[in-house]
Amino acid sequence: xxxxxxxxxxxxxxxxxxxxxxxxxxxxxxxxxxxxxxxxxxxxxxxxxxxxxxxxxxxxxxxxxxxxxxxxxxxxxxxxxxxxxxxxxxxxxxxxxxxxxxxxxxxxxxxxxxxxxxxxxxxxxxxxxxxxxxxxxxxxxxxxxxxxxxxxxxxxxxxxxxxxxxxxxxxxxxxxxxxxxxxxxxxxxxxxxxxxxxxxxxxxxxxxxxxxxxxxxxxxxxxxxxxxxxxx
Amino acid sequence: xxxxxxxxxxxxxxxxxxxxxxxxxxxxxxxxxxxxxxxxxxxxxxxxxxxxxxxxxxxxxxxxxxxxxxxxxxxxxxxxxxxxxxxxxxxxxxxx
Numbered sequence: 078x079x080x081x082x083x084x085x086x087x088x089x090x091x092x093x094x095x096x097x098x099x100x101x102x103x104x105x106x107x108x109x110x111x112x113x114x115x116x117x118x119x120x121x122x123x124x125x126x127x128x129x130x131x132x133x134x135x136x137x138x139x140x141x142x143x144x145x146x147x148x149x150x151x152x153x154x155x156x157x158x159x160x161x162x163x164x165x166x167x168x169x170x171x172x173x174x175x176x177x178x179x180x181x182x183x184x185x186x187x188x189x190x191x192x193x194x195x196x197x198x199x200x201x202x203x204x205x206x207x208x209x210x211x212x213x214x215x216x217x218x219x220x221x222x223x224x225x226x227x228x229x230x231x232x233x234x235x236x237x238x239x240x241x242x243x244x245x246x247x248x249x250x251x252x253x254x255x256x257x258x259x260x261x262x263x264x265x266x267x268x269x270x271x272x273x274x275x276x277x278x279x280x281x282x283x284x285x286x287x288x289x290x291x292x293x294x295x296x297x298x299x300x301x302x303x304x305x306x307x308x309x
Numbered sequence: 310x311x312x313x314x315x316x317x318x319x320x321x322x323x324x325x326x327x328x329x330x331x332x333x334x335x336x337x338x339x340x341x342x343x344x345x346x347x348x349x350x351x352x353x354x355x356x357x358x359x360x361x362x363x364x365x366x367x368x369x370x371x372x373x374x375x376x377x378x379x380x381x382x383x384x385x386x387x388x389x390x391x392x393x394x395x396x397x398x399x400x401x402x403x404x405x
Contacts, residue, residue: 136393172393179395184340226337226396260340 079306081107082120084150084166086130086141091163091283095126098286103299112144121306122159123150125166127219127281137165137180137222138172147173159203159302160275164220167267167277176268176277177235178227183220184260190219192291193258195266195280196246199239202269203305204276204298213250214243214294216280218258223279225261225268235268243267243278325370327383329391329401332363337396366391370403379403 083095092109099107108118112130117123130141141147147169154160154175162170170176183189197205197212208214227235235241243266245257257264259279267278282295333339339361346360368386370379380403387399 135391139390139393171395177395179393181337181396182340184338186340186344228336228395 079105079121079303080119081105081122081124082110082117083107083124083126084110084112084146085126086112086128086144088130088132089126089128089165091127091165091281094281094283095124095163098283098296098299099124102286102293102296103303105299105303110146112141112146115145115149117146117149117153122161122302123153124283125150125160125162125169126283127164127166130165130169133165133222136172138169141165141169142173151175154270154272154275157272157274159305161204161298161302162275162277163281163283164218164223164279167279168222170275170277175275176270177231178225178268180220180222180279181224181226182222183224183258188219188221189223189258190217191258192217193266193280194246194248194250194256195243195278196250196252198241198244201239202242202273202276204269204301205242206308207301207304208297211250213246213248214280214285214297215248215292216282216285216295217291218280219284220259220279223259223261225263225265225279227262232263235265236263238271240269240271240273241265241267242269242276243280324372325374325376325379326404327366327368327370327379327401328404329366329368329383329387329399330363331366331387331392331397331399332361333396334398364391376403 081099085092096107168180197208244264247256269276282298285292285295342361349357392399
């Protein structure tokens with residue numbers, strides 16, 4: 078069994094979605110981690126869920142990165158621990174410096190809530206090792222600030238090191254301007270850390286964990302994490 | 310004792326204020342500024358060449374802080390908290 082921890086910040090709103098996907102769909106125990114605690118409770122993996130941590134005041138993720146629990150998450154990530162940041166969680170991981178770049182206001186200036194398709198760009202991560210390269214997942218998004226940005230040297234290193242894990246695509250896996258919902262640089266939907274143990278992505282695997290929700294593709298990411306721990 | 314009495318006794322209860330301006334780096338596209346610019350043009354303001362949107366913070370410092378310490382403190386919070394160095398830059402002034 079793999080023990081997941083799901084962080085709750087004031088303003089998190091996908092913590093229960095993550096808990097449900099992990100316990101009821103992936104069949105693994107999940108504990109909730111309160112933002113004011115530094116105790117990761119012996120978890121094997123940490124999920125930073127979506128929502129609006131601390132109201133997203135100042136900037137998305139700007140206050141959350143100073144939370145006591147995030148200091149423990151940083152140490153956990155630096156020693157190889159698996160960390161998955163979804164939506165607001167991705168924004169927080171960027172602010173905290175665990176992932177490079179930043180998530181800016183969507184190019185269309187609107188909150189976008191819809192099903193999108195993402196193409197698996199690398200299987201060399203604990204989150205995607207059981208997928209196929211090029212495999213397209215249908216996963217929903219719901220965000221105002223998902224427009225990934227980084228400077229040119231950072232983008233070059235993400236590309237060279239194959240750290241772009243997911244790109245927005247058409248259902249058939251083609252990169253088109255219409256498939257990119259927010260203006261993200263290089264169609265980036267998700268990236269990983271240099272150690273490949275931290276993944277941040279804007280689309281919600283937690284909201285696509287069973288077919289009743291429109292897609293069960295997101296479950297594959299949680300299952301891959303479980304498989305990765307068993308392999309270790 | 311009221312603050313008026315304190316002033317008479319030579320104590321200055323005025324707090325210095327810092328004004329911090331945060332804006333997107335010039336190399337970062339500002340879709341909000343672009344939209345405002347385009348709206349202004351449509352309204353007939355033809356003399357506007359560009360608009361960039363940013364944030365403004367008024368920070369009140371504690372009584373009695375000297376200006377050197379105020380500068381150091383404001384610069385630090387602007388760098389470490391108020392801006393994301395990946396996309397933003399800042400300027401500040403201490404008001405007397």
